[in-house]
Amino acid sequence: MILNLFRLGSNPALVYRLGILTALRALVQGILLALLIPIFHALLQPQPDFAAAGPWLTGAAVCLIIYWLLSAIATPAGFAASIELGDSLRHRVMEHVTRLPLGWFTPDQKARLSRAATVDTTAIGHLAVELGSPAITATIVPLSIIVISFFIDWRMALVFAAIAPLALLTLKRAGDIASKADEELDAASTELAGRAIELGQAQIVLRAAGQAESGSARMQSALDAHRDVYREGLRQSMVPDLTYTGTVTLGFTAILLLGAWLLTSGEIGLADAVVLLILAVRFMEPLGVQIELIGALRAMDNAVARVRSILDTKPLPEAPKPVRHIEDASISFEDVTFGYSDAPALEKVSFDCAPGTMTALVGPSGSGKTTVTRLIARFHDVDSGTIRIGGHDLRQLDSVALMEEIAIVFQDVYLFDTTIEENLRIAHPEATEEEFAAAARAARLNEVVSRLPHGWQTRVGEGGAQLSGGERQRVSIARAFLKQARIVLIDEASSALDPENERAVAEAIANLSSDGRRTVIVIAHRPVTLAAADQVITLDKGRVVEIGSPEHLRQSGGVFARLFSQYECARSWRIEATEGASQ
Numbered sequence: 001m002i003l004n005l006f007r008l009g010s011n012p013a014l015v016y017r018l019g020i021l022t023a024l025r026a027l028v029q030g031i032l033l034a035l036l037i038p039i040f041h042a043l044l045q046p047q048p049d050f051a052a053a054g055p056w057l058t059g060a061a062v063c064l065i066i067y068w069l070l071s072a073i074a075t076p077a078g079f080a081a082s083i084e085l086g087d088s089l090r091h092r093v094m095e096h097v098t099r100l101p102l103g104w105f106t107p108d109q110k111a112r113l114s115r116a117a118t119v120d121t122t123a124i125g126h127l128a129v130e131l132g133s134p135a136i137t138a139t140i141v142p143l144s145i146i147v148i149s150f151f152i153d154w155r156m157a158l159v160f161a162a163i164a165p166l167a168l169l170t171l172k173r174a175g176d177i178a179s180k181a182d183e184e185l186d187a188a189s190t191e192l193a194g195r196a197i198e199l200g201q202a203q204i205v206l207r208a209a210g211q212a213e214s215g216s217a218r219m220q221s222a223l224d225a226h227r228d229v230y231r232e233g234l235r236q237s238m239v240p241d242l243t244y245t246g247t248v249t250l251g252f253t254a255i256l257l258l259g260a261w262l263l264t265s266g267e268i269g270l271a272d273a274v275v276l277l278i279l280a281v282r283f284m285e286p287l288g289v290q291i292e293l294i295g296a297l298r299a300m301d302n303a304v305a306r307v308r309s310i311l312d313t314k315p316l317p318e319a320p321k322p323v324r325h326i327e328d329a330s331i332s333f334e335d336v337t338f339g340y341s342d343a344p345a346l347e348k349v350s351f352d353c354a355p356g357t358m359t360a361l362v363g364p365s366g367s368g369k370t371t372v373t374r375l376i377a378r379f380h381d382v383d384s385g386t387i388r389i390g391g392h393d394l395r396q397l398d399s400v401a402l403m404e405e406i407a408i409v410f411q412d413v414y415l416f417d418t419t420i421e422e423n424l425r426i427a428h429p430e431a432t433e434e435e436f437a438a439a440a441r442a443a444r445l446n447e448v449v450s451r452l453p454h455g456w457q458t459r460v461g462e463g464g465a466q467l468s469g470g471e472r473q474r475v476s477i478a479r480a481f482l483k484q485a486r487i488v489l490i491d492e493a494s495s496a497l498d499p500e501n502e503r504a505v506a507e508a509i510a511n512l513s514s515d516g517r518r519t520v521i522v523i524a525h526r527p528v529t530l531a532a533a534d535q536v537i538t539l540d541k542g543r544v545v546e547i548g549s550p551e552h553l554r555q556s557g558g559v560f561a562r563l564f565s566q567y568e569c570a571r572s573w574r575i576e577a578t579e580g581a582s583q
């Protein structure tokens with residue numbers, strides 16, 4: 001466990017320092033116990049010999065002072081180590097994930113990251129100190145007692161020495177069970193957390209469908225599973241816990257019986273018997289603590305493993321001499337094949353996008369449109385084939401230079417819970433007022449802002465909740481304008497927007513490519529966006545099935561023509577519905 005903590009590599013000097021301080025403190029405790037032998041020998045006689053006890057008592061007093069001093073150093077050092085350990089780990093995790101490919105950030109990984117950065121790192125910092133110190137003491141003190149007891153009676157030392165490995169064996173078994181139970185409880189807790197979030201998010205849908213109870217039923221079954229896992233963990237831990245306590249109690253009884261026999265048979269005197277009694281109590285006390293510590297230590301070990309699994313994830317490989325300057329924003333796919341798992345999401349996909357043009361991606365759900373855009377932003381590396389930007393293999397480009405060239409306008413636009421202005425400026429903090437205003441105009445965001453009571457200073461709420469979907473997209477498009485990236489990847493909102501937002505978003509997307517400075521790839525769902533594209537690529541089951549101008553493909557009567565008329569149909573229904581509602 002301690003080794004795992006070391007392998008985590010987070011400030012090992014701190015852990016060392018605290019470990020050494022704690023070990024020294026435990027050794028001083030051992031010496032104090034050893035001093036009891038001469039002290040009791042001198043004092044526990046019909047005529048106590050204070051002169052003989054004097055130096056030993058002085059030695060014990062010095063030990064007590066050293067013990068106190070070590071505690072005075074170790075306690076604040078422990079607090080500092082706990083905070084520093086958690087904090088440095090948290091920073092390492094956060095720094096590390098900024099180098100991971102964007103494809104790593106799936107909902108599961110985000111949940112893991114959130115847990116690692118909050119609960120796990122704090123628990124590691126806290127537990128390493130809170131549990132590490134007693135664990136070291138609980139190991140060193142019994143070991144010193146075995147050594148000390150040799151000086152009183154070797155048979156007693158043997159009994160002490162026999163108890164320790166037996167206790168450790170049962171302790172290990174208890175630890176293994178605790179570890180497994182903790183893992184299972186962790187999985188059940190994650191499931192429960194997921195169900196709780198789902199229950200909150202799906203309330204409107206469930207109630208509208210009169211299915212509120214079915215949502216509660218899913219939650220209830222997660223609660224039941226959690227309770228069962230917890231109960232099972234406790235049940236399984238009962239046997240090794242009881243075996244451990246039984247071993248320790250039997251050991252204590254054996255020591256008492258042997259001590260009584262040694263005393264009555266005259267093998268040891270009263271002083272040695274009293275010392276042995278004290279040693280026996282001190283021997284059993286930390287062993288009793290171990291069983292309580294082991295579960296928590298194993299839980300910490302699991303937290304360490306979770307944090308390590310994030311830190312061990314490798315960033316995508318960087319070229320030894322990465323290309324930092326990209327001449328033009330052309331994009332080309334050459335025989336690209338890629339799969340998230342065994343089944344390919346894209347197969348032998350080839351196309352070219354000239355700089356300054358707009359390419360619309362269309363195709364049925366699951367055909368691979370989003371995957372194309374993710375691969376351009378190097379969320380993942382291709383399995384085979386090559387993607388080129390400005391003629392350079394994507395893998396040869398410097399990752400920072402690549403991200404500077406790319407703006408992403410996906411459907412799930414994330415806005416920070418701050419003002420609209422700050423949400424926009426994040427794309428280019430040094431932008432001038434003119435650039436800022438031009439970006440807002442081009443994205444038709446200025447119209448949104450002029451209607452808001454606090455204008456640019458309006459707070460958008462958590463995740464942008466105060467804005468409508470279309471308004472959020474306009475903020476996101478304005479970011480793309482402001483960033484002055486030469487490649488813009490857009491996943492047009494597939495959900496229905498009100499006519500005003502729909503027009504504004506379509507116009508903002510058209511504006512992106514109209515000045516010929518940006519290469520735009522848009523996953524298009526609206527006829528107006530499709531009509532504005534220079535070329536359309538139709539995908540089906542991960543393969544390119546059509547490439548051409550929108551006009552040409554409409555006339556050719558293929559997949560695109562079918563999808564186009566579906567989109568038009570859906571749009572006219574929406575307009576009719578809106579007009580009907582407003583009459």
Ligand SMILES: Nc1ncnc2c1ncn2[C@@H]1O[C@H](COP(=O)(O)OP(=O)(O)OP(=O)(O)O)[C@@H](O)[C@H]1O
Nearest residue numbers: 106340341345363364365366367368369370371372
């Ligand atoms: N993160 C992922 N992990 C595993 N498989 C994935 C992942 N993302 C997409 N896929 C799979 O890859 C294939 C292509 O998905 P992709 O999202 O690119 O399609 P799409 O055309 O954008 O679909 P939609 O229009 O529904 O968004 C699908 O079979 C999908 O299930």
